[in-house]
Amino acid sequence: MSKNQTVTIHAPAKINLGLEILSRRDDGYHELRSVLSMVDLSDELHFTMRPDFEISHIDGVPGVSPSDNLIMRAISLFNERAGKDVPMYVRAFKRIPAPAGLGSASSNAAATLVALNHLHNSPLERSDLVRLAAELGSDVPFFLGSSTAAASGTGTTLTPLPDPSGWTVIVVPQIDLIAKTAKLYGMITPDDYTDGTLVENVVKNLSAGSTLPPDALFNAFSRPLRKLMPYVGKINRVMREAGCSHVALSGAGPAHYSIFPNEREAREVRQRLQPLLGPHDYVVVAAFRHSPLDVDAG
Ligand code: C5P
Numbered sequence: 001m002s003k004n005q006t007v008t009i010h011a012p013a014k015i016n017l018g019l020e021i022l023s024r025r026d027d028g029y030h031e032l033r034s035v036l037s038m039v040d041l042s043d044e045l046h047f048t049m050r051p052d053f054e055i056s057h058i059d060g061v062p063g064v065s066p067s068d069n070l071i072m073r074a075i076s077l078f079n080e081r082a083g084k085d086v087p088m089y090v091r092a093f094k095r096i097p098a099p100a101g102l103g104s105a106s107s108n109a110a111a112t113l114v115a116l117n118h119l120h121n122s123p124l125e126r127s128d129l130v131r132l133a134a135e136l137g138s139d140v141p142f143f144l145g146s147s148t149a150a151a152s153g154t155g156t157t158l159t160p161l162p163d164p165s166g167w168t169v170i171v172v173p174q175i176d177l178i179a180k181t182a183k184l185y186g187m188i189t190p191d192d193y194t195d196g197t198l199v200e201n202v203v204k205n206l207s208a209g210s211t212l213p214p215d216a217l218f219n220a221f222s223r224p225l226r227k228l229m230p231y232v233g234k235i236n237r238v239m240r241e242a243g244c245s246h247v248a249l250s251g252a253g254p255a256h257y258s259i260f261p262n263e264r265e266a267r268e269v270r271q272r273l274q275p276l277l278g279p280h281d282y283v284v285v286a287a288f289r290h291s292p293l294d295v296d297a298g
Contacts, residue, residue: 005048005049005119006046006047006048007046007047007115007118007119007295007296008044008045008046008047008295008296009044009045009047009111009114009115009293009294009295009296010042010043010044010045010293010296011042011043011044011045011096011104011107011108011110011111011143011293012038012039012040012041012042012107012143012147012289012293013038013039013041013042013096013102013103013104013107013170013286014036014037014038014039014102014103014107014139014142014143014250014251015036015037015039015101015102015168015170015248015250015251015255015257016034016035016036016101016219016248016249016250016251017034017035017036017037017164017202017206017212017217017248018033018034018035018198018199018202018216018217018218018219018248019032019033019034019199019218019219019220019221019249019251020032020033020034020194020195020196020198020199020218020220021188021192021193021194021220022193022194022195022196023193024188025154029138029154030154030185030188031152031153031154032151032152032153032154032155032220033150033151033152033196033199033200034150034151034155034199035148035149035150035151035161035199035202035203035206036103036139036142036148036149036151037147037148037163037164037288037289038143038147038148038288038289038292038293039168039170039286039287039288039289040286040287040288040289041095041096041102041170041284041286042095042096042107043092043093043094043095043096043104043107043108043111044092044093044095045071045090045091045092045093045108045111045112045115046090046091046092047088047089047090047112047115047116047119048088048089048090048091049086049087049088049089049119050086050087050088050089051086051087053087053088053089054087055087056072056075056087056088056089056090057087057088057089057090058071058072058090058091058092059089059090059091059092060091060092060093060094061092061094061108070105070106070108070109070112070136070137070140071090071092071108071109071112073109073136074108074109074110074112074113074116074132074136075088075090075112075116077132077135077136078112078113078116078117078124078132079116081124081128081132082116082117082120082123082124083123084116084120084123086120088116090112092108097172097255097282099177099180099181100172100250100251100253100254100255101221101249101250101251101252101253101254101255102170102172102250102251102255103139103142103143103251105137106136106137106139106140106142106143107143107293109133109136109137109140109143110133110140110141110142110143110144110293111143111293113129113132113133113144114129114144114293114294114295115295117129118295126144129144130144130145134156138154138155138156139155139251141156141158142155142158143293144292144293145158145160145292146160146161146292147163147288147289147290147291147292148160148161148162148163148164148206148288149161150199150203161203161206161207162206162207162209163288163289163290164206164212164259164288165261165288166259166260166261166262166287166288167259167260167261167262167263167265167266167285167286167287167288168257168258168259168260168266168285168286168287168288169239169244169257169258169260169266169269169270169273169283169284169285170250170255170256170257170283170284170285170286171235171239171255171256171257171273171277171281171282171283172254172255172256172281172282172283173229173231173232173235173254173256173278173281174278174280174281174282175229175231175232175254177228177229177254180252180253181251181252183228184221184224184225184228184252184253185252187224187227187228188220188221188224192220192223192224193220194218194220198216198218199216201213201216202216202217212259214245214246214248214259215246217246217248218248219248219249219250219253221249221251221252221253222249222253225249225252225253225254229254232249232253232254232256235247235254235256235277235281236256238273238276238277239256239258239273241276242269242272242273242276243268243269243272244258244269245258246258246259263285263287266285267285270283270284270285
């Protein structure tokens with residue numbers, strides 16, 4: 001592979017189709033059950049090997065220090081484990097709002113591992129990449145697998161599932177929360193624990209190719225998030241007012257979504273939503289994705 005070759009990856013967003021917390025583990029992490037599904041909303045990332053650079057450089061991800069940037073951490077980890085030392089230039093066109101519970105940083109980290117392995121002619125096996133991914137974050141391994149999967153353990157034990165059909169309307173209220181995920185996990189109490197049967201129900205329905213049961217799209221972070229950010233209660237109300245019969249929270253939020261059988265209905269709801277939202281709230285219509293993350297062909 002030539003030294004200056006660029007690979008491009010469209011790193012997709014995900015939504016959680018239910019998220020239950022069962023307990024707090026001895027290692028301080030939480031035991032969870034969730035179903036994750038990729039949607040057709042992506043960050044576009046270009047990776048180029050730059051032997052002429054002193055260190056790796058990222059453009060297009062403002063406001064994140066290099067030590068917190070999961071792309072940078074993925075580059076360091078890959079180089080360390082694969083014994084490589086070529087600085088990279090990464091150009092990011094971010095379209096997924098973050099941090100929102102849509103997995104943008106995790107997806108970018110997975111894309112970085114795939115891109116570097118491709119550019120270096122695959123020194124690492126897929127299973128090695130999955131191990132590195134788990135070191136980078138609990139949601140990262142999902143982005144190396146199938147477009148829909150059931151997650152258990154800390155979120156890194158994955159079982160592929162058939163993709164849901166339909167379209168999503170995703171609303172991301174503009175909320176700035178530092179260390180949001182860790183903070184929300186810290187607010188979870190035993191009263192928020194459930195036994196996993198709601199997610200099991202989602203898994204059963206997807207496996208059977210049936211429509212998703214909206215009342216099963218429970219998310220354990222809803223209560224602490226509302227407490228921390230009462231504004232998300234308004235988002236919920238406004239989405240229902242605009243015609244969403246069910247509203248669910250993705251990951252640790254604050255992205256909320258609703259599922260529709262077709263694009264027309266989803267776009268109509270989006271139109272009704274727009275004037276009801278604040279000027280900095282974000283709304284997007286996206287179909288469920290039916291292919292895993294990979295380098296772009298061509
Ligand atoms: O794995 P990740 O870096 O995304 O996790 C961020 C934080 O969320 C962890 O430091 C931990 O506090 C919390 N967490 C947890 N249980 C999980 C996943 C994350 O308590 N299953």
